Amino acid sequence: MAEIPTVVLDFTRMALRAFYSDVYVVVADIILFERNYAKEETIVEKLAGSAAKDVRAILDLMKRALILRCEKRTQRRVVEKKGPGWFRSVTSQFWFVDFQTFLDLVRYRFHFMRLGIKHRIENELEHQKYVCENCARSYTALDVNRLVDFNTGMLVCDKQLGRKRVCRGAVVEEDTQGEEQRARELQNTLESQLRPLVELLEACDGVHVPAHPLEGADEAVWGKYVPETVDGTGRSVNIHVSEFETYGARPNAVAVELVDSNADQVTAPSQDSMIPEKPVWFQQEGLAAGGQKPAEVQATMLSKKDPAVPSGGAEAAAAGTSGSAYYEAYLRDQQAQQQHEGADTAAAVAPIKGEEEEGEEEFDANFVDVPSSIPTGLDVPSRPQQQQSEQEELFVMVGETKLKLDEITEEHTEKMTPTEYEDYYAKLRLAGYIEVEE
Numbered sequence: 001m002a003e004i005p006t007v008v009l010d011f012t013r014m015a016l017r018a019f020y021s022d023v024y025v026v027v028a029d030i031i032l033f034e035r036n037y038a039k040e041e042t043i044v045e046k047l048a049g050s051a052a053k054d055v056r057a058i059l060d061l062m063k064r065a066l067i068l069r070c071e072k073r074t075q076r077r078v079v080e081k082k083g084p085g086w087f088r089s090v091t092s093q094f095w096f097v098d099f100q101t102f103l104d105l106v107r108y109r110f111h112f113m114r115l116g117i118k119h120r121i122e123n124e125l126e127h128q129k130y131v132c133e134n135c136a137r138s139y140t141a142l143d144v145n146r147l148v149d150f151n152t153g154m155l156v157c158d159k160q161l162g163r164k165r166v167c168r169g170a171v172v173e174e175d176t177q178g179e180e181q182r183a184r185e186l187q188n189t190l191e192s193q194l195r196p197l198v199e200l201l202e203a204c205d206g207v208h209v210p211a212h213p214l215e216g217a218d219e220a221v222w223g224k225y226v227p228e229t230v231d232g233t234g235r236s237v238n239i240h241v242s243e244f245e246t247y248g249a250r251p252n253a254v255a256v257e258l259v260d261s262n263a264d265q266v267t268a269p270s271q272d273s274m275i276p277e278k279p280v281w282f283q284q285e286g287l288a289a290g291g292q293k294p295a296e297v298q299a300t301m302l303s304k305k306d307p308a309v310p311s312g313g314a315e316a317a318a319a320g321t322s323g324s325a326y327y328e329a330y331l332r333d334q335q336a337q338q339q340h341e342g343a344d345t346a347a348a349v350a351p352i353k354g355e356e357e358e359g360e361e362e363f364d365a366n367f368v369d370v371p372s373s374i375p376t377g378l379d380v381p382s383r384p385q386q387q388q389s390e391q392e393e394l395f396v397m398v399g400e401t402k403l404k405l406d407e408i409t410e411e412h413t414e415k416m417t418p419t420e421y422e423d424y425y426a427k428l429r430l431a432g433y434i435e436v437e438e
């Protein structure tokens, strides 16, 4: 890992605070805290309460502002569902502050600030104005030759006031001394306020600024920052469990509202998003009325839960479990799950079919989001025995027609309204046809 000189780091922090919005400062600080090589998911995770798309919008703005750079790296992700030995290639986005560009960026900014004031002072000197005391018409230096009265050597106004009538008022130089004075004062203020930054910037000239955060890093360092193999939540599987607590299982302590008056794209997160998403098995206890006690159902659900869903960690944290305890429980569940692998595969492949065993049905029934809102046309509550098989069928509305999920063809999807398509997509996810790529 290329060491970032302290003076460069200090300068970057100070310049960001001087010229950029608070949101930029927070995001840049998170990246710098991660040794200036942060995975996009990590940044999102640390900005607890902000939607991933908002964070991405800010990162994109900072990239366009030449503060940040990003690059993609391919990693192998363990697919737990399929058992040991299964991997999938995933591409992760890594973000870092481009120090070399940033230093140039600030240098350029200084140059323009100084140039602006310099021009202002020069303008006052060069563009002298002359004004008629009588009619207040103003003249430039180019008009002076024409206006000179050779008898007196004075400037005389030649403005035509009426037919054969000229103003002939005395033309005098306009007082620009005050303006020039103000511009010079502004120049002094600017220089005194920039001095700390300028001094730091000059100190930066003498040190080597790494072009890339991983410049000169050996394989071991690369392996640590860009692990070759990651688990479902994107963390390295090679790191010992105790290190998970240090790097991975940190609670989201920083809650930042991404409100930026300069950036319209960034919206404030709603209050709801501060609360971790409810797990799928959490919502209706009433639905677990298949004879099982809620605790048992919960245990079943936990073992079935897709381990790739990152909210799992948040739940465990919310329940007061430590990261490692959660991980151990998770591994145990994983082993238990592998024993039922055959049944699980069947459930994953065809979850909407009705001929599964009793335990599986309960699981799927809970996955149906709000079953009462699906217009089945049948009096569901009065037929509790058939309720489960009814709920396993996921229906999608296309215009006025109600269709089973597996009846939907490409033609149907083309006819769907955006709302209907969203609903259809959500149900595909529920049924396990689409794997969510985080």
Ligand SMILES: [Zn+2]
Residues within 6 Å of the ligand: 132, 133, 134, 135, 136, 137, 157, 158, 159, 167, 168, 169
């Ligand atoms: Zn005049």
